[in-house]
Amino acid sequence: xxxxxxxxxxxxxxxxxxxxxxxxxxxxxxxxxxxxxxxxxxxxxxxxxxxxxxxxxxxxxxxxxxxxxxxxxxxxxxxxxxxxxxxxxxxxxx
Amino acid sequence: xxxxxxxxxxxxxxxxxxxxxxxxxxxxxxxxxxxxxxxxxxxxxxxxxxxxxxxxxxxxxxxxxxxxxxxxxxxxxxxxxxxxxxxxxxxxxxxxxxxxxxxxxxxxxxxxxxxxxxxxxxxxxxxxxxxxxxxxxxxxxxxxxxxxxxxxxxxxxxxxxxxxxxxxxxxxxxxxxxxxxxxxxxxxxxxxxxxxxxxxxxxxxxxxxxxxxxxxxxxxxxxxxxxxxxxxxxxxxxxx
Ligand SMILES: Nc1nc2c(ncn2[C@@H]2O[C@H](COP(=O)(O)OP(=O)(O)OP(=O)(O)O)[C@@H](O)[C@H]2O)c(=O)[nH]1
Ligand SMILES: [Mg+2]
Numbered sequence: 434x435x436x437x438x439x440x441x442x443x444x445x446x447x448x449x450x451x452x453x454x455x456x457x458x459x460x461x462x463x464x465x466x467x468x469x470x471x472x473x474x475x476x477x478x479x480x481x482x483x484x485x486x487x488x489x490x491x492x493x494x495x496x497x498x499x500x501x502x503x504x505x506x507x508x509x510x511x512x513x514x515x516x517x518x519x520x521x522x523x524x525x526x527x
Numbered sequence: 528x529x530x531x532x533x534x535x536x537x538x539x540x541x542x543x544x545x546x547x548x549x550x551x552x553x554x555x556x557x558x559x560x561x562x563x564x565x566x567x568x569x570x571x572x573x574x575x576x577x578x579x580x581x582x583x584x585x586x587x588x589x590x591x592x593x594x595x596x597x598x599x600x601x602x603x604x605x606x607x608x609x610x611x612x613x614x615x616x617x618x619x620x621x622x623x624x625x626x627x628x629x630x631x632x633x634x635x636x637x638x639x640x641x642x643x644x645x646x647x648x649x650x651x652x653x654x655x656x657x658x659x660x661x662x663x664x665x666x667x668x669x670x671x672x673x674x675x676x677x678x679x680x681x682x683x684x685x686x687x688x689x690x691x692x693x694x695x696x697x698x699x700x701x702x703x704x705x706x707x708x709x710x711x712x713x714x715x716x717x718x719x720x721x722x723x724x725x726x727x728x729x730x731x732x733x734x735x736x737x738x739x740x741x742x743x744x745x746x747x748x749x750x751x752x753x754x755x756x757x758x759x760x761x762x763x764x765x766x767x
Contacts, residue, residue, distance in 0.1 A: 436765075484677050488673050491661070491669050492654065492655065492661065493662055497631075497737040498662045511554055512554060516588075517581065
């Protein structure tokens with residue numbers, strides 16, 4: 434089953450539940466009418482919250498950049514000694 | 528790392544103007560994969576900076592049977608570069624990684640160990656877990672990355688935490704199967720590969736990796752990436 438079909442099925446099921454709720458009016462009708470709005474708003478909030486939390490806890494690794502620099506120096510040394518001309522012709526670096 | 532199994536790993540590295548990086552990465556792969564049977568397949572798309580000359584020099588140092596140069600005449604894109612490399616792979620497992628040192632070869636043993644422990648079909652590197660991470664991204668890039676991730680997780684339920692990373696180990700037959708049904712380009716390509724693999728029911732495992740933004744050379748992806756990404760997401764929604 435294509436994924437979009439799954440999502441549609443889910444949406445249809447939720448809508449059916451909502452229509453059922455409207456007809457039986459266990460909850461006051463005025464509340465039930467507002468449910469879709471609550472749904473959309475909370476979905477939006479969930480998205481923003483997830484992005485926000487993800488941003489705040491974004492894993493960073495500054496020490497890895499330093500380790501990489503060491504690896505680069507080591508590799509250049511070895512390659513130079515083996516006769517691989519790694520230094521680009523147009524870049525002069527110390 | 529002590530390895531007692533008979534697996535062979537083909538490490539496919541696509542390059543375009545990676546003269547310096549390819550030398551560094553080859554050194555690091557040999558440094559970190561000591562007791563493992565592997566070959567490196569460099570797929571170079573006619574880089575004008577002489578990447579291929581360096582690869583030939585590296586073949587002299589490490590052996591032509593360990594480093595294969597499988598060049599193409601001109602820049603034909605990443606997706607087809609993988610397919611091209613795959614045709615020449617003799618291992619039963621294939622590792623795909625970038626040449627720009629964003630994917631550090633020191634993680635290769637953990638990919639292999641994870642595969643061995645779990646028997647997974649695919650082991651994918653993830654930046655968004657404990658012990659993973661990213662260095663060198665601007666706030667804007669972090670924001671787009673998180674936004675893209677939340678959107679994809681909510682809509683696609685892919686079962687993996689890092690969809691757009693491309694540091695991965697595949698069982699060769701699985702890669703052949705999945706790659707033949709993928710048509711996207713750029714970041715979406717990586718996402719399509721892992722989503723299709725997940726839908727096909729392949730066993731996917733994750734290992735944490737760190738990602739240091741490229742130090743040398745320049746990025747080859749560009750243009751309206753966000754639009755492409757959204758189109759790709761919609762495409763995956765209706766086709767997988
Ligand atoms: N053979 C081949 N390799 C390519 C092509 N485009 C990119 N590459 C290589 O694919 C890898 C990833 O490309 P990058 O330019 O680093 O893309 P990126 O990692 O998304 O972008 P950055 O953030 O700048 O690192 C590098 O090893 C490139 O050299 C191509 O058209 N053909
Ligand atoms: Mg890169």
